[in-house]
Amino acid sequence: MNSPVIQDFSYDPFDPAVMADPLSYYRVLRDEHPVYYVPKWDVYALSRFADIWDVLARNDGTFVASEGTLPSSAVLGVHNTGPVSDPPLHPMPFHANFDSPLYEDVRRCTSGPLRPKPVTSLTDRIRRLANERLDELLPRGRFDLTQDYGGIVAATIVCELCGLPTELAADVLAAVNAGSQAQPGSGVEVANARPGYLDYLRPVVERRRAGTGDPVAIVDGLLNYRLPDGSGLSDVEAAVQMLGVFIGGTETVPKIVAHGLWELHRHRDQLAAVRADLDANVSVAREEMIRFCAPAQWFARTVRRPFTIHDTTMQPGQRLITLLGSAGRDGREYDDPDAFVWNRPIERLLAFGRGQHFCLGVHLARLEITIMVTEWLKRVPDFQVDPAAAERPPSSFQWGWSSIPVEV
Template identity: 80%
Template sequence: MRYDPFDPAVMADPLPYYRVLRDEHPVHYLETWDTYALSRFDDIWNMLEINDGTFVASEGTLPAAAVLARHNDGPVADPPLHPMPFHANFDSPIYEDVRRCTATPFRPKNVAKLRDRIRVLANERLDELLPLGRFDLTQDYGGIVAASVVCELVGLPAEMAADVLATVNAGSLAQPGSGVEVANARPGYLEYLTPVVERTRAGEPGDLPIVDNLLAYRLPDGSALSDMEAAVQMLGVFIGGTETVPKIVAHGLWELSSRPDQLADVVSDLDANVPVAREEMIRYCAPAQWFARTLRRPFTLHGTTMRPGQRIISLLASANRDEREYPQPDEFLWNRPIARLLAFGRGQHFCLGAHLARLEITIMVTEWLKRVPEFRVDAAAASRPPSSFQWGWNNLPVDVHGVGG
């Protein structure tokens, strides 16, 4: 068995590899990267709940091959405070402190206030798209709605949603052998975010708690964040809020459309059934493949002891298909009982936007099914580019001829 997340064959279709890993190599050593891959649900669930400093993200939660190629001789320290990288690279207390700065809009009560706005955005898109008869379900519908929400959260005009979506999508494309070079894409992202910070610091009116909190924050040495450093801390919102939800919405609707009996069940009571189907869509369709941690303390699993400086990648997409957790995991079952879910991660780095993502998926799926009783995905024209990380349906052309605006 040879598994490498950057191998072209794996990037094109990782699912067969995950099955072999789960069954035969639950702790798999990747010698090239001095990294271990965990593939079973329980192992990842238990590992991610450990929050005692055994695992840190000082090399990033999604390190590229160039980072993993540097093998460590012992624990890796936090990066320097300045210029400050994304806060996920730090251990406590910096990570939690900066995360709290960005968390205000994503708390459940604040997310609930966005319900009506998201519904308006979804229906505005449908008003424009449905008369066309054919469009891209991922990009034109879910992508624009999600990017519009992100724009409003970070202080950008909603009219920039299409540009933001294109920029984030381009930054997630990966090359075989290297992975997602996030650092190379960041200057493009920061061209949107740094001016927002500059305007806020200059006193321009605006309700932007994320930016206000970041400008007020002080590092342990008493220093403040520069405009660019504050913008870097917003990348999780900017990227994560833009690219994942549209792929789940489009793919989930496709799965329902290909199973008329399940689609009929969901449509029979949208308010009650879409939230149930949403959880199966997240399990089955979430595009994120893995996240990494670096060890600062020895850790033993299934008789294998990993030493400080080595890495662990938790294959969340494999956990989503683990038959030990989900019977018939390769089947899409809209009302599957889901007691536990790892698509949003777990523990210290649990997805900041999980509440918002669930709300967006629920509303976009509901509004679509209210207005589009029949639709057909053009499977021959669908596109899921190879990726070591965001392996999802970037393009899903859909035909809705005969549906009015």
């Protein structure tokens, strides 16, 4: 292993100061330390777009997620002395912790409703939900753009995908928010399903195993799946595999919608340009919103085979974190990257990841963002943001606005 050079500059993804304002750290990393070693965690951080783009495209077993994609400091604090194997099949953790082909096999069980054609069929439903929320919110005059608008719409769709009553949308949203607002260093160990996620999902699995209730494509696919040893998934194991949809479908889109609308509000000329032709322009502005506003900052992999980049060799058992938040602000990929430009040409985007772990819900996310932004701009001629009351609470891996109060 190469001997890392100690620098005056210090970066640690679990440092609260970093997560409070990561962009200044990213600039230094990209310019001076494209491969940065953190001895405490035996972790290398990649910060440049092109490097992350190439690394995430590798699907040859060089990198695995067997220690989780968002490991805690407790996990990283134990340094490995060699390659890390996949977890045991039972009790089965979240399938992202496995390498090919098991990871792809289980992922396919949950992917059916999230493919392009089924997602397109949700267009009218999402539009109706967005307008129902606006019917309720606009008379209030003041409300939270992240939670009250985007949050409830996204959580309602997640409830429907997971076979939950839509009346639970507000509870699901609150539970997922509580799980993501974790102190830096705590990680997001989805297998532990905090805080009580499985209390929502396990009963759905139990009903479908008993043959009661309406069909739920995601659940039914998981119950029909057989592991390489011929065994099936228990109720809890099947529920755990649903967490990617349950968590990811609930928390990310509302933050992008609210923050994206705030950026348009800050740039009135851009807002006017988008309004000029909503059907044509919102889908263009959406991509810039995703680049500029996506809350997830990093994801981890564990090295299984030696890998060299920028004259640095990572050894099996060491960890790598890909700083997606930094990649989205890399001037080598985007001109003037710290500016919000609604019609910026975007040929490549990393906010949804890339390769094996590319976001399962990307098509649904893009559709929800497009519809919620469009319906808002159709119905709200003007609005004011209360920046002093907006909140970005501590998080282990996110840097997103969980609350953006607005007045209309």
